[in-house]
Amino acid sequence: MKLAVIGTGYVGLVAGVCFAETGSDVMCVDVDEAKVQRLRDGELTIYEPGLDRLFDRNRREERLLFTCDLQEAVEFAEIIFLALPTPAGEDGSADLSYVLRASEDIGRLLDDYKVIVTKSTVPVGTADAVREAVARHARHEFDVASNPEFLREGVAVDDFLRRSASLWA
Numbered sequence: 001m002k003l004a005v006i007g008t009g010y011v012g013l014v015a016g017v018c019f020a021e022t023g024s025d026v027m028c029v030d031v032d033e034a035k036v037q038r039l040r041d042g043e044l045t046i047y048e049p050g051l052d053r054l055f056d057r058n059r060r061e062e063r064l065l066f067t068c069d070l071q072e073a074v075e076f077a078e079i080i081f082l083a084l085p086t087p088a089g090e091d092g093s094a095d096l097s098y099v100l101r102a103s104e105d106i107g108r109l110l111d112d113y114k115v116i117v118t119k120s121t122v123p124v125g126t127a128d129a130v131r132e133a134v135a136r137h138a139r140h141e142f143d144v145a146s147n148p149e150f151l152r153e154g155v156a157v158d159d160f161l162r163r164s165a166s167l168w169a
Ligand SMILES: NC(=O)c1ccc[n+]([C@@H]2O[C@H](COP(=O)([O-])OP(=O)(O)OC[C@H]3O[C@@H](n4cnc5c(N)ncnc54)[C@H](O)[C@@H]3O)[C@@H](O)[C@H]2O)c1
Pocket: 006, 007, 008, 009, 010, 011, 012, 029, 030, 031, 032, 035, 083, 084, 085, 086, 098, 102, 119, 120, 121, 122, 149, 150, 151, 152, 153
């Protein structure tokens, strides 16, 4: 399975590495060029116990790629995960602008059927907003799914892999 993860912060990087560890080909995208370059050079940008070994192995086995080019990632992937920031606004509600802007961009770039999955922490109803944002420019069919991330920093790899293993079982 070919996957893209948009946003290579805490959640996106753990998800990307762990998806690769379970056998998928993963392309991680970030707008932060310095971060992408460090990851390409083999330098982890977060500390998370156990992540370094999986990162090294999956880079070496060429299942884990990093890019700033959203188009490259959209064309590469069958499933696109959004792991973008959703900072709390002044009233405490999640700012969905990163997620919705990326969704519009993905809609413009769709070259085939894809599934777009939100991993960010978002309120109920966001899948409908993502669907509308993608559809605004999309010329291909797509589906939207929600797969919110509940990993805890410090035990994120274990959280992620254990949960995935129980899902696949
Ligand atoms: N960190 C956690 O422990 C945790 C746990 C569960 C859920 N979450 C949720 O997951 C989501 C992501 O959180 P995080 O901690 O990984 O955030 P983060 O700030 O660590 O990472 C976000 C990344 O997205 C990148 N980015 C911003 N705009 C982009 C764009 N248009 N295209 C590509 N990349 C872009 C940033 O450069 C950054 O690297 C949030 O909704 C958060 O609430 C976080």
